[in-house]
Amino acid sequence: MAKERRLSKETFLRIAELAGLDTKTPHMEELYPFVQNVLQGIAPLDELDLTQVEPAMVFIPGQEQ
């Protein structure tokens, strides 16, 4: 079972501030539950054993981007 990913309101506001959002607006009251819901939605990733698994991001030196 995926463990819950929860952010306290305090942590949420701190991260929002560090990310450059204006934490003094009423909009934060709408964003906080939305973020909670999103983070809960990605909890299934915590069920996976990713030991020795390379991320699907390929870097090839010298390849033009």
Add this chain to the structure above:
Amino acid sequence: MNATELCFLTAGQLSRLISGKEVSPVEVAEAHLARVSALEPALNSFITVTGEAAMAAARQAERDIMAGRYLGPLHGVPFALKDIYYVAGVRNTSGSRIFDQFVPTYDSTVATRFKKAGGILLGKLNLHQFAYGPTGENPDYGDMHNPWDTDCIAGGSSGGSGAATAASQCTLSMGTDTGGSIRIPAGLCGIVGLKPTYGRLSRHGITTLSWSMDHAGPMVRCVEDAALVMNALSGYDTHDPTSATAPVPDFTKALTGDIRGLRVGVPREFFEVPLDPQVEEAVRTAIELLEALGASVTEVSWPMFHQATAISSVILMSEATAYHRDLLRSRSAELAPSVRLRLEAGLFFSAADYVKAQQARTLFNRQSLELLRQVDVLAGPTLPVAACKLGSAEIQVGNTRQGVIPTLTQFSRPFNVNGFPAITVPCGFSSPGLPIGLQLASRPFDEETVLRAAHAYEQATPWHQRRPIGSVII
């Protein structure tokens, strides 16, 4: 043939008439532009109509064809582009008033290749803002309406492409697909939508949503037209670093009608989630028809299907937020509220979360490839429901109520995570008369197999011949 009948023709049918000089590109363009004008109050499919340029291009096409300079099956065929495909000199809003006056100075590769093929651009199509949503609701340019019931969503994000093609305002259109944005509106509007393999079509000159999950693809009224578009647009592009060098076949040669021996896998996980009973019945009936046509059908297991949404969410949201970071800083109040929330939420993923999701993506892709060694095609619903009413925050799915975004995207997202080709074809209608879609997917760069399977199914059924004719659609 009257104007309405001209608009109902597919690209394949039109091309045979145009190349045989039985119909002029000028009358075809005139008929379509008149239909765009007549139906826009009901559908709101277009943001920009390029009427004068379209007629000029049609007259040129007529001169060229009469002089023996026929370019191929798309010559003289009217098409439209989702308003994130750059066309030099034509505004590109990406569905946001922030870019209402932005005019690109160069063409997307897709636009360039359409011009080279002689297609007639009718205009730029409405979309969910920045391609970031599955409903086709847009507060800046107005919601798109489903031609089968204009109180219902057209789907998104390529909602204008879905509605315009289904209503025959254009012969074909292009959408983009990052979490289902071709297949969702195609499924809800009753047309064919193909998300090719990642890298098969160039992303150069298309407003980005998520670099590693964006796909360009055709939205058309029959599988043959999808093959014609793929022939014209596929191929390596030096402007796109993710463009594939895979050889490009003649996709129309795949349309044999023969699927004897095709191994179709039906993931049991597709039917373990809530499904509208009418959708389930239509899709199961469609799969039975594939078997009757000679395919062998087996139930398979795809355990990581249940992680696809989580993998997709982290990658898509992180990349979309990174791309739109400047807008978030300076113009967040001007964003559509739902788009603003999703972009801001992307700020709450850590770099470690993103890498973890990419690791999970590696596992997911390995499992996908293994599955498609056992079978040739995966089959299932495109969506668990038919179109819901505009303005819905939740959707009834069987006995449950669910959020709109996860409901509409759950069957499409896996194929953005693995980048495999996936197509939707109409497979029936709900009792209120709303389309239901069957999704077929195959291995990387094997569009031929999905096209062959989809075409065989289509030709054995009547769904693609039905038109959304009603009180607002003529």
